[in-house]
Amino acid sequence: MEGVHSISETYVRAIRVAGGMPILLPPTFDGPTRDGYIALVDGLLLSGGGDVAPAHFGEDPVPGLRDVDPLRDDFELRLCRAALEADKPVLAICRGAQVLNVASGGGMVQDIATSVPGALQHTQRAPGWHASHAVDLDPTSRLASIAGSDRIFVNSFHHQSASDVVEPFRAVAKTSDGVIEAIESTRHRFAMGVQWHPEHVADHDPVAMALFERFVEEAGATRRRLPSGQDRPPLPAAADDPSA
Ligand code: MN
Numbered sequence: 001m002e003g004v005h006s007i008s009e010t011y012v013r014a015i016r017v018a019g020g021m022p023i024l025l026p027p028t029f030d031g032p033t034r035d036g037y038i039a040l041v042d043g044l045l046l047s048g049g050g051d052v053a054p055a056h057f058g059e060d061p062v063p064g065l066r067d068v069d070p071l072r073d074d075f076e077l078r079l080c081r082a083a084l085e086a087d088k089p090v091l092a093i094c095r096g097a098q099v100l101n102v103a104s105g106g107g108m109v110q111d112i113a114t115s116v117p118g119a120l121q122h123t124q125r126a127p128g129w130h131a132s133h134a135v136d137l138d139p140t141s142r143l144a145s146i147a148g149s150d151r152i153f154v155n156s157f158h159h160q161s162a163s164d165v166v167e168p169f170r171a172v173a174k175t176s177d178g179v180i181e182a183i184e185s186t187r188h189r190f191a192m193g194v195q196w197h198p199e200h201v202a203d204h205d206p207v208a209m210a211l212f213e214r215f216v217e218e219a220g221a222t223r224r225r226l227p228s229g230q231d232r233p234p235l236p237a238a239a240d241d242p243s244a
Pocket of ligand 1: 043121122133155156157158175195
């Protein structure tokens with residue numbers, strides 16, 4: 001919606017239920033503000049949304065490409081790279097997983113239904129709490145260890161997915177049609193992208209809860225690692241005294 005910043009309450013509630021303090025970051029092209037955001041937070045959750053402009057992964061748009069928001073792309077890609085650089089935990093959901101993959105140099109399937117032969121229905125026409133398809137997890141992955149299983153059932157509201165995944169990231173979850181459903185870093189403290197929407201079921205689904213809990217726990221550990229105040233943003237320069 002033009003002129004409005006908004007996010008689904010489900011993300012906010014999931015972070016809160018997991019013991020974290022949610023802070024929303026309005027997108028901006030302003031670099032110093034972005035730096036301030038990264039200094040302020042202990043972890044970064046990249047939320048769901050529209051498509052990433054294919055220029056960011058070296059492609060022209062296909063007819064199946066949907067809504068693109070150039071400001072949000074620029075903001076989130078830079079913010080994500082800064083979080084990875086600072087090794088602050090990143091939990092990336094749906095569009096967020098796509099941002100995380102593109103930020104780390106990976107490529108995208110722009111439209112699954114027209115690009116993947118034998119594709120499943122990844123934009124379900126069932127309520128958000130319904131787990132519509134199975135996902136097979138790499139048993140050696142961190143995601144599988146958090147899930148406590150190498151096969152889980154998830155909701156699905158995406159029409160894009162990662163194609164190439166670049167080191168230190170790796171694909172750790174797939175559906176039976178070969179679509180990549182999750183990526184994680186082998187090098188960062190915690191950097192994980194999932195194509196489904198755990199926030200939608202975080203109040204009752206044990207795997208979704210565990211994912212948010214681990215993210216918040218890692219973010220808390222990031223805070224404890226630094227001496228008090230060291231990673232806080234500098235105070236803004238004093239404004240000119242209007243009475244002078
Ligand atoms: Mn899916």
